[in-house]
Amino acid sequence: MAEPFKNFINAELVRSAANQLQRVDARFKAKPFVARVVPQLDALELKARALCVADALADALPADFDDATNLLERALAPVGVRDDAPAMHLSGDGLSGWFLWSVGEYASRRGIDHPERALTFLHALTQRFTAEFAIRALIVAHPELVYRSLAQWVHDDSEHVRRLVSEGTRPRLPWGLQLRTLIADPSPSLPLLEVLLDDPSEYVRRSVANHLNDIAKDHPALVATWVEKHLPGASPERRALLKHACRTLIKKGDPRILEAWGLGAKFRGTATLSIAPRRITLGGAVELTLDLTSTSKQPQSLVIDYLVHHVKADGRTSPKVFKGWTVTLPARAARTLTRKHAVKPITTRTYYAGVHRVEVQINGTVVAEAEFRLAL
Structure with missing residues (x-):
């Protein structure tokens, strides 16, 4: 039987991460942190476990946000050490993997009043584990500042940062905070998606497809127009992206989408x-x-x-x-x-x-x- 998802964040993970944090800064008290978190885990599912750890981090880290994020950055594994599997990478290299969901949640909460520092930290965090959940509260609170950063990040050398531009702004990201303003009007994200449409990374392109599919649920005509514009002469990679983006509209039998894909003819x-x-x-x-x-x-x-x-x-x-x-x-x-x-x-x-x-x-x-x- 497959391991339950909730065990991606487990007692061993919490103990190892706490030791890593104490290793880089003796002010972090590992034993009290572990004693607070571990007894609660068995009763919680995965997301609740991540939030539980984030609550404990908020009390255990320095009160000054810049001081706290400096500590966390020193504890991160080097860029390139990235493991999204259940067995989180916790060697002497530092933190990566599922524990960083909680770290991102902490940064999202405490960084609301320090958005520029929070964005800098999330740029580093997402290269070890996605910050797609963490950035969403910042988008709600500081949309202009965040979108200025995202306009630069679409050209970042890291595919993980470029993917964050798309995945973090998805209007209806599963498990994530719904971005109601973008559900109502997704236009702020469209110029970013256009830059990423032919991204060299399939990982990034898949996110763009999922983002467009989100938009299609509320604005089918907008996505139909997008496909009609970008499908003619498309490369195989772009065609695959657009086809995946159209999956909901194809299932619904949207006439413009079916016509764009040459599927609009009535069955004879x-x-x-x-x-x-x-x-x-x-x-x-x-x-x-x-x-x-x-x-x-x-x-x-x-x-x-x-x-x-x-x-x-x-x-x-x-x-x-x-x-x-x-x-x-x-x-x-x-x-x-x-x-x-x-x-x-x-x-x-x-x-x-x-x-x-x-x-x-x-x-x-x-x-x-x-x-x-x-x-x-």
Whole structure:
């Protein structure tokens, strides 16, 4: 069984990090710090553990923020010693890895009143472990100052710093503080993303794609315009970035996005969906079988997704799009596609008994449907 995520921050990690901090500055009292943190860890999940350590750091580090960040910088591992795996790098080289999530949280809180020093520190921190969570409070409190720094960081030699420009400003970063002003108006970030669009690092480009996908959830037309501008003549690397950025809009069948990717043509042919078994209980699965027959004289590029209309508590239904298939159907050809769909309890959805309708859409248009009955 895989190690639980929460154990990325564990007692051994806390003890080793405390010793590193005391090694560079005897004022840091390792034993009281460890005694405060370790007894709390078992009851906490990963993010709560990171915040718990940050609370303890705030009390254990010098009260002067510049003094504290100087101490932390001396304790950091050299640039290039970066390990995001659960076994954090804690040799004599210094701190890197998951403990630095807590360090970033500390800098985010205490640095609000010292934003320039905080940004300098986060520039160093992100080269050992991402500062994408830490920078967000500074963006909220000091947007003009932060964006001036980000405009310089897009040209930084470190791919980790360049990635922070994109990842730290994502409007809806998972686990991160939502940037409501950027959800409402993402335009401040667009010039930065444009510089990073052809970044030599795939690590950076993937972040740009995820950032654009965030924007697409609230401003689909803006992203469609972006793709229409940047897709023609794009390199393979840029095409991959833009395709990943469009994944939500492709699933939703956005007509402009489908047209941009040459997927906007209406399916020419017949489609029949069947579901077996027709009745299942929660925890079971159904098999979807889609029979396609082309009536076109030309091959057809097809993006095929399916929508499950989940029954709600009041008897109404709510659709959820699931990724199906991407195929090229030859002229006058027939093809059968199958997919197993599990209906299992998950934390993000409550299932209710009743008839669940399934619709198949091809290139954004519904072409077939069937249904199954769910019992609890």
